[in-house]
Amino acid sequence: MNDFIASEDRALLEQHGLASYDALWALQLDAVDEPNTERGGWSSVYRLDLGDVAYYLKRQSNHLTRTLSHPFGEPTFAREFRNIQRYRALGIPALQAAFFAERRMPGERRAILLTRALDGWQDLDHWLREWADIAPATRAALVRACGELARYLHQAGQMHGCFYPKHIFLRPNAQGFEACLIDLEKTRPLLFGDRDRIKDLEPLLRRAGIWSEDDVRQLLAAYLPANADGESWLKRLTARRRNKEARQ
Known part of the structure; x- marks a missing residue:
């Protein structure tokens, strides 16, 4: 799957130098809660404020889910991103994805999912x-x-x-x-x-x-x-x- 950047978020992310996997993975932020380590890897959530627009940045490593179509596992964010896009295509009200990327590395599978914060909700x-x-x-x-x-x-x-x-x-x-x-x-x-x-x-x-x-x-x-x-x-x-x- 290619890296995804929502058209409505691209300009703002580029303005702050955050329109890439490397930039978002390296970004130093405080996690909003304790990392999730249930699946053998880890997954963390961070709040990212860019002026008047707020996001939640989710990063994970080796945090995999196994299904019939992915018996060896895939990042849980990959599945969630597909579902976010499916809901959007079907017109089901749901959170919005701004960025998604995943990487395979020696002994490690990483993923990033950036979503719009639901401020006001x-x-x-x-x-x-x-x-x-x-x-x-x-x-x-x-x-x-x-x-x-x-x-x-x-x-x-x-x-x-x-x-x-x-x-x-x-x-x-x-x-x-x-x-x-x-x-x-x-x-x-x-x-x-x-x-x-x-x-x-x-x-x-x-x-x-x-x-x-x-x-x-x-x-x-x-x-x-x-x-x-x-x-x-x-x-x-x-x-x-x-x-x-x-x-x-």
Whole structure:
């Protein structure tokens, strides 16, 4: 895969001398959290501010994922970058990639993924912590935005795989709220119809445990076609949720 630079970011990166793998790999920044070392290598995230534009710079070494198409592994950022580009092509609201590159070196595979920071957005976890103090109309708008996001995702034939509150970002707009997704590493095509849809939606409801049954009905009203049986979906989601909770 060739190095990727988004057309809308190229000029700014070039202005700061950061439009290359070497420059971004050598850049000295403080990590925003502890490195991820679960896969035998490492992966770190840094914030990069360039004037009024902010990014998150992610670098990794030997942090690989193995799939049927890549049995010997590939950088997890390579898979996430492909999914970011797929979502963009399909019109699914998600984070934007500004730069991607990977390198093979003796005994090492490196990758860089630079994405636009979602400044001005808040993840759903933030809103859930304030839920009891949020006005009913605002709560309804937040739930509706989440349902619409799930509808865009599934109508495009994709399953996120980690449809959790921490991966759903929202910001106010003229209609209420708009929502987008991050963390696309585990996304895949919808292969099993409604079974995959239920599987994708249920973790959101389990983690948004403060939502009432009416909240969930509002989510389903935004997600489902007008002629769909919302009560049947509610029963199936509730049954899967109880089954998952019983196993914990």
